[in-house]
Amino acid sequence: MSKAAYVRPLDMAHGRVDMSHGSGGRAMAQLIAELFAAALGNEYLAQGNDGALLPQINGRLVMSTDAHVVAPLFFPGGDIGCLSVRGTINDIAMMGAQPLYLAASFILEEGYPLADLKRIVDSMAQAARAAGVPIVTGDTKVVEQGKGDGVFITTTGVGVAYDGVTLSGDLAQPGDKILLSGAIGDHGMAILSQREGLAFDAPILSDTAALHGLVAAMIASGAKLRVLRDPTRGGLATTLNEIARQSGVGMMLQENTIPVNPAVAAACEFLGLDALYVANEGKLIAICAAEDAERLLAAMRAHPLGQRAAIIGAVLEDARGFVQMTTRMGGCRMVDWLNGEQLPRIC
C-alpha cells in the first residue's frame, strides 16, 4: 500500500469486524481487497464485478449450495473455512460431476476478530487451491453482535457431469452392493469432544476431505455406479435410509465390515452414541451393480481417500424401505432413521 494512496491497512492482529464492513462502503471494499481477495485471488475474482464471467462449459451442469454453521468454528482437524469449500465440492462430486467453480457468501457477526476471520479465509483458500476449484465470486454481510454465531458461510458450486454418468438416490436396485470409502464417525466425534470438553488420550481429528478425486477414480474404473452420497449430518444410517426410501428398496448391512476407528468407537461407547449416526465430512457411500463391486472396491482402495473402503452390504427388495443389519454378534436389528437429536444417555 503506497503512502500516497492514504490508506490505513486493516489491523489483522487486533481488529474486529464492525458494521461498516458490510455497508457497501470503503471499509467493505477494503476488507474484500485485503482479506478475501488477497487470500482467494484468482483471475475471475480479479474481474472485480458483482458476478464472475466464466468460460464456456460443455456438458450437463450440476449446481449445489450448502450453508455452513459449525460450533466451534475451529475444531481438531479443520475449521468452518475448509469445511465449507469441501462440503460443496463433495455435493457436486456425489452427483457424478467434476466440480469447477465455487461462490462463497459470508455472514459475519459484529465484533468477530479479524485475525480469526483471516485464518478461516486462508483455510478456505488452501482447500480450494488444493482441490483445484477456485472461489470465483462472493459476498459479505455483517449482522449486529448477538445476531450471529461468529461466522456463517454459504458456498455454492457449479460442476459438469461426467459423460454417460447419471447418479441419483432413486436408482438403487435389489441385488446392488453398498460400498463405504472408510471409517465413520470421526468428524462428529471431533466436534463433540471439543464442544463437551472431553479429552481423549489421542485427539480425534475431523475427516474433512474433498472427495472429487476419489469419485473421478471410481468413475474411471468403469463400474456401473447408481448412487453416490456423502454421509454427513445424521451419519451413515441416515444417508442409507434416505436412499432406501428414495429408491423404494431395503438394505442388509454387515456390521463387522463397517470400519470405525478405535478412538471413535471408544468415545461412542463412553457417550452411549452409535457411530452409525455420527457425522462424516470426508467419506462417501457408493451403490453399484453387484458384478462391478469388486472392481469398484479396488479402484477406491487404490486412492488415498479410499484405502479402508469396504463392501458393507447389499440392497434388498423391501417396499417398506427398511435398513437392517447383521450385528457383529450374529444377531439382526434394524438401522433406523435418527430419532431427534442423538443425546448421550443418562446412566
Next chain:
Amino acid sequence: MRYVDEFRDPVLAQNLSASIALEAGAGFGYRFMEFCGGHTHALSRYGVLGMLPSNVQMIHGPGCPVCVLPIGRIDFAIRLALEHDVILCSYGDCLRVPASDGLSLLKARAQGADVRMVYSALDACKIAADNPQSQVVFFAIGFETTTPPTASIIKQAHAAGLKNFSVLCNHVLTLPAMEAILNQPGGVPLDGFVGPAHVSTVIGSAPYQLVAQRYRKPVVIAGFEPLDMLQAILMLLRQVNTGRAEVENEFTRAVTPQGNRKAQALVNEVFEVRDAFEWRGLGSLPWSGLKLRAEFAQYDAEARYPEMHFVSVPDHKACECGAILRGEKRPQECKIFGTVCTPDNPIGACMVSSEGACAAHYTYGRYRDVMQEGS
C-alpha cells in the same frame, strides 16, 4: 477397545446361542424379564433377541427411569419452571416426555421457561453457582445408579453454602418395583429375572435374595454387553431346568454381594425412603422412592416450594405404557404404536427414552412385526 470387543465375540456368541437352544429344548416356554431398560436397549441394539429360540421370551421390565416417572412429576417440574421462574435442569431423556396440557419440558421451554439439559447433577450445581440471582432446580431421576451422584452434589452444595440450588427428587428403588411386578394380581407369569447391571454395582447382589427366596424366582445379574446377556439367559434356563431359584452373578467383574458400601452410606446420609411414591404403570408403591432428609430440606425443591403439590394424572387413553411396564403387553400390541406414537412424536414415555421398550422395538425391531404380518 479390546475390553469391549472381548464381550462381543461372534464365535462365543454363536456358541452361547446354540447352548441356549439346547438347554431350552422344544415345546416348553420360558419367560424371563430383563428388569433394566439398559438391558432392553442392548438386547435390541445388538440383535440378541434374534439369537434366542422362539420358546425363550424376554419380557421388558420397568427399569427405565424416564418411563416409570408419572406425568404428575413432570407437570411438577414444568410448573416450577413456568410459574416460579426457576432454571430447571434435567437430563436430556426427560425433556421430551409428554406431560399434561400438551406440554413437555421442551415445549415449556418454547413458552419461555428456562429449561436446560445437563449431563450430570454436577452441571446443574455449576449452573447454580454461575447464576446466583436465580433459583436452580435439578430434576433428579433414576434408580440406585444415579442416586449417589445426586447425594454427593447435595452435600457439596451444602458445604459450599449454595443458597439457590435444590433438587426435585424422583429417585426410585429397584426391589420394590420387582416385588410389585411379582405381586400383581393376574400379572405375567415369569420364570426369572435378568438382574440390573449398574444398579447392582451399587446395591450388590445380596438384596435379590428376597426375590429368589420369597418368590422362588431365579435372578441372574448381568452386564450390559451382549455376551453377558446371553450368558445370563443360559444361566436362568439352567436354574429353571434344575428346579433352582437362586441369585447368581454373571457380572462378577463389577458386582459384589455387598455392593458399594461407600455409595450406600452416602445415599443414606442424604436421603430417606418415602412412605410411598407413584410409578407409571405400577401405581403408588410403599417404600419405593427416596426423598431428602430433613437436615437437607433447604435443598429439597418439594420443601422449598410447599405450595406445590404432586397431582396424579392418568396416562393418555390409548397409551399402553402401564401394561408394558408391568410386562403384560408388548409395544406392538399398543394400538397407536408406530402410527400415532413414534419417536418423533411420542405419546407415552416408553417411546421417548432410548431405554424404553417402545423406542427400542420401534428403532431396532419393528421390521420383524411387519414381516410376520405379511407372511
